[in-house]
Amino acid sequence: MQTIIENRKGLNFKQRIYELVEYRELLWTLAYRDFRVKYAQTFLGVLWAIIEPLFTAILLSFVFNRVAKANTFGINPILFGLTGMIAWNYFANVVSQGTNSLILAQNMIKKIYFPKIILPASKAIAALPDLLITIVFTLIFYFIYWHRIDINFLFFPIFIVLTLLSAMSLGFWFSALNIRYRDFRHVVPFVIRIGLFITPIAYTTLEVPETYRWIFFINPMTGVIEGIRWSLFGLSVNWNYFYISLGMTVFLFITGFIFFNKMEKNIADII
């Protein structure tokens, strides 16, 4: 085994990916650490994984369905909101923790070499148990209230994978930007707060005027959440718009990975 250290200009993607495979155990270990630490010394423990999305869903369904009278197509408004919250809650957690992942690990970054992309990526893994708990809880609720399950249901996991990819890719982007510009520490929570309202969690994009509707789908989570509703309740989705969201996810993931790798060389020096 031979390592050559020099100031290389381009990116060697083959080597990068090979290295990520080499370090995969670190990814699991860091994710495990985050998960363990999150519920250490809490009384309710993993119950928090349900409490938070459930109460947000109740609140949002009150605001959008009771006050703003958004149509839930006969679906229990709380169940309706909860199906949106599954994806949104995970997404918001992963993005905000991903953004700070490098800064919070600066000590590690300065003292040891490892592919740093593992840090934001591990946040997406660490939040998976929470996501799973929310999904199980929501599906129990769903099976009680909904008896017309059809073949669309099989597509449900695909939308979960898309959620993971979008969350991870924004984690790549924001963590790398946050190293250079600490402004993103303030920008990201703000964006997430706005996202809670412009993502159709407790409403559908049918409430939005047709002319502007496509704009909502630039947000990758819009496509994912409408997709989840399609798979669970058979609500119709404009697939052309859905592909905008899908395209955004793929675009953000690829560019995020490239951008992060470009920044990586300098991270230890400028952190």
Next chain:
Amino acid sequence: MSGKPIIQVQNLSKKYRIGKKSGDLRESLRNIFSFSKEKPVEIWALKDINFEVNQGEVFGIIGPNGSGKSTLLKILSKITYPTSGKAILRGRVSSLLEVGTGFHPELTGRENIYLNGSILGMKRAEIRKKFDEIVDFSGVEQFIDTPVKHYSSGMYVRLAFSVAAFLEPDILLVDEVLSVGDMAFRQKSMGKMNEVAQSGRTVLFVSHNLDAIKIMCKSGLLLKNGSIVSNDDIKKIIQLYKINYIISNKEENNTKNHSFINSIEFKIKNIKNFNSLIIKSADNLIFEMYIDSKVYLKNINIKILVKNKDNYVLFICNNYLVKKNIDLKMGENIIKCNIFKLPLNSGKYIIDLHILKDGKIIYNYSNLKKIIIEDGIYYKSGRLPSKNIPFLVDYKWV
């Protein structure tokens, strides 16, 4: 390994930009839109470094603070990249720039061993295999399932070092990590390091601890201001370093220098009543110093200066004046000085501490301690002169 050196460093240089390290958005936008960019200050942390290390060698790197030792190690561990030049490492590399990287206080000792191990590049299966040895070496088996936040700091570093001690790379890069734990543990870690060296691995060793370097290494580098001063036999280099070091010490005569001494704890005790925090005139006192020395220092000169609050030196306790020989051994030393019938009026006083070696100050701590002296029975009457007379002298009217 086909006779080629295991580490080959060629024209390695590293430039840092000082000042504009991590700006904000505003700064960057301004830089894009303005033409009159002020140039950032550039500093060469390393300049044209060339050296080779053969397999199985234990290679020392020494040099004063800021000479580029750590930067060199950081480049070789891939933490930071070189500006130009090249380094070739032929083998599996592990770097140990700190012990306990990534340790989390909420996790148990067991979990932290796995966490730290994988951060250092060990596979889970490898850690599992060595787990018992690691725990055994650290001596914390009783608390292995306790969160490390409940550990004493000694237990913490012992566990952290133990994980690192069981790395099995071809090349090990070590930075100043052998100075953790108490004396006994330090000796144990040195022994472990020697074992690693004897097993044919290559070790690159950066330290301020010249004694450790001397024992472990055969040859090494002396760096100064980012360049190699000498690449030679370790004894010659250490000698050169000491000469260099003392010269630069003269320039900064008045600063506290931690190159020889890690830390000093200064305590004042009352002989009659050890636990009493009150000091009175005419008390018998002990000045107790716990000196943690990095190296063995022979025949040093300690001066304890007692000053009034206007910084005027009232008296001095100097071991040379009373012909008392003091040697500092590496590690913890306890030095005591007794004072009989404290000749000071009540009031506030300040203590300075100077330590000299061969007439040169190696440790200088002004305002080390403030003491408040209360009224005591110095004279039979129990009364003291007015406060602006600091000194008391035992006398007899005849």
